[in-house]
Amino acid sequence: MLKKDQYLNNQYKCSARTVISIIKGKWTLEILSEILNTENAHYTTILKNIPELNPRSLAHNLKKLEHSNIIVKKSQNTNPPQYTYHLTEKGTELRDIFNHMTLWADKFDNVS
Numbered sequence: 001m002l003k004k005d006q007y008l009n010n011q012y013k014c015s016a017r018t019v020i021s022i023i024k025g026k027w028t029l030e031i032l033s034e035i036l037n038t039e040n041a042h043y044t045t046i047l048k049n050i051p052e053l054n055p056r057s058l059a060h061n062l063k064k065l066e067h068s069n070i071i072v073k074k075s076q077n078t079n080p081p082q083y084t085y086h087l088t089e090k091g092t093e094l095r096d097i098f099n100h101m102t103l104w105a106d107k108f109d110n111v112s
Helices: 004-008 016-023 028-036 043-049 055-067 094-108
Strands: 071-076 082-087
Touching: 016 028, 016 094, 028 043, 028 055, 028 082, 028 094, 043 055, 043 082, 055 071
Parallel strands: none
Antiparallel strands: 071 082
């Protein structure tokens, strides 16, 4: 029997785990949705559009998504500095996954 770390590195692991490891976490889907639906997503705009989200969680999630190469942070040459967040090519590929997840949820939302 494989141990957990051996299983995770095994050729038989579920490929969807890679996607889930990126999008899991509190607020990650909501943040990605904001960036997917906004051409120039500003930190304050994301924070305003997700009222329950606190600034620390937003900053943590943005760094995680940036580290995963899902989004890129671009500096606006302003004083004080402002940043916008954009999807990378890898991040843009998530749009189809989100659409399929939404269709699946809509289909089975009212089914017990």
